[in-house]
Amino acid sequence: MKKIGIYIHVPFCVRKCFYCDFLSFPAGEEARERYINGLLREIRKESVRYKEYEADSVFIGGGTPTVLSGEQIRRLMDGLKDGFSFGREPEVTIEANPGTVDIGKLESCREAGINRISIGAQSLSDKELALLGRVHSTEDFLEAYGLARKAGFRNINVDMMAALPGQRTEGYLDGLKRVIDLEPEHISAYSLIVEEGTPFHDWYGEEGKRRKGIPAHFPSQLPSHLPSEEEEREMYEKTGEVLEAGGYDRYEISNYAKPGYECRHNIGYWQRHDYAGFGLGAASMVDNVRWKNSADMEKYLRCIEDGFGDAKEEQCVLSIKEQMEEFMFLGLRMTEGVGKDDFYSAFGRSLEDVYGEVIGKLCGQGLLTDGDRVRLTPYGRDISNYVMAEFLW
Numbered sequence: 121m122k123k124i125g126i127y128i129h130v131p132f133c134v135r136k137c138f139y140c141d142f143l144s145f146p147a148g149e150e151a152r153e154r155y156i157n158g159l160l161r162e163i164r165k166e167s168v169r170y171k172e173y174e175a176d177s178v179f180i181g182g183g184t185p186t187v188l189s190g191e192q193i194r195r196l197m198d199g200l201k202d203g204f205s206f207g208r209e210p211e212v213t214i215e216a217n218p219g220t221v222d223i224g225k226l227e228s229c230r231e232a233g234i235n236r237i238s239i240g241a242q243s244l245s246d247k248e249l250a251l252l253g254r255v256h257s258t259e260d261f262l263e264a265y266g267l268a269r270k271a272g273f274r275n276i277n278v279d280m281m282a283a284l285p286g287q288r289t290e291g292y293l294d295g296l297k298r299v300i301d302l303e304p305e306h307i308s309a310y311s312l313i314v315e316e317g318t319p320f321h322d323w324y325g326e327e328g329k330r331r332k333g334i335p336a337h338f339p340s341q342l343p344s345h346l347p348s349e350e351e352e353r354e355m356y357e358k359t360g361e362v363l364e365a366g367g368y369d370r371y372e373i374s375n376y377a378k379p380g381y382e383c384r385h386n387i388g389y390w391q392r393h394d395y396a397g398f399g400l401g402a403a404s405m406v407d408n409v410r411w412k413n414s415a416d417m418e419k420y421l422r423c424i425e426d427g428f429g430d431a432k433e434e435q436c437v438l439s440i441k442e443q444m445e446e447f448m449f450l451g452l453r454m455t456e457g458v459g460k461d462d463f464y465s466a467f468g469r470s471l472e473d474v475y476g477e478v479i480g481k482l483c484g485q486g487l488l489t490d491g492d493r494v495r496l497t498p499y500g501r502d503i504s505n506y507v508m509a510e511f512l513w
């Protein structure tokens with residue numbers, strides 16, 4: 121059977137973080153219940169397309185899926201089990217935020233078949249958490265982590281963020297080391313990106329310097345600038361060193377795991393496996409056709425509830441050129457890089473034939489290494505956006 125990854129989008133959060141541009145917002149109990157019912161209906165209707173597929177990963181992301189009740193999460197999992205065949209040991213992840221879980225909810229997740237939890241810690245400094253607009257404290261994170269273990273989770277990811285306003289490398293690394301001491305199986309460490317349309321963008325703009333409107337509840341506390349590019353690079357390099365010394369392998373630009381605990385679902389994205397997305401704004405890619413559900417809640421729910429119209433928008437068939445581009449810029453994100461045999465199997469053309477010139481140039485600049493596999497060098501990882509852009513024709 122063909123394999124497929126399933127993504128479920130739960131767009132609800134307790135409140136919006138100041139840096140967040142994800143499709144997420146607060147909602148009351150009634151709205152959450154209506155959404156779950158819509159989601160279940162969508163899964164029931166759409167899963168008939170996937171009868172020849174076997175789901176080997178599920179990722180319930182958001183938003184904050186753990187704002188749902190244990191009972192809603194169980195119904196969601198039951199809906200998936202009714203609609204899909206599952207492989208023998210599927211990886212089933214739920215994203216969770218501290219402050220939205222208790223032991224009962226976590227046990228419900230385990231009983232429903234969820235075997236991996238990704239906890240958004242982001243920082244272990246209460247001051248930084250407040251600046252980010254997170255709803256939780258360091259204490260809440262430590263408690264959530266302990267409860268997840270107690271509920272039986274043997275595969276835990278912790279999300280951390282670097283390059284926060286006013287952050288220094290030492291302080292950031294202290295937090296990271298405290299996370300390592302907890303021995304999660306997986307750690308993701310991303311640098312803050314100031315996205316347009318967020319309060320952070322209003323405060324710091326592109327230049328990373330505080331520019332206007334200190335929020336009323338932060339009188340004089342908003343740091344004057346974001347870390348410089350050099351500081352950010354130093355944090356990134358030290359992240360790798362500290363995590364590797366702690367027994368974690370970097371298997372993707374920003375993702376680290378103990379051996380055997382790499383995130384199967386995300387590897388599926390980077391290796392361009394098929395995935396089916398359900399829920400508001402969720403994207404899917406099957407047989408090189410990509411589509412996205414509407415990001416308008418009323419429209420999404422009306423299409424699902426009335427059974428008329430289609431919640432899908434932005435459908436496109438990827439050309440061979442687009443598939444090759446993606447194969448390169450997603451594959452190069454992984455430490456193992458892009459295999460020449462894999463490229464040939466996918467496209468019936470050699471990598472040299474299609475990208476020989478670009479690869480030669482980037483090797484010459486010290487950004488790639490060439491062999492059976494093409495990989496980023498450490499310098500290439502530092503400026504990976506430039507490297508990836510070179511593969512776009």
Ligand code: SF4
Nearest residue numbers: 133136137140144183
């Ligand atoms: S918890 Fe995550 S999804 Fe929700 S607002 Fe904060 S960053 Fe965005």
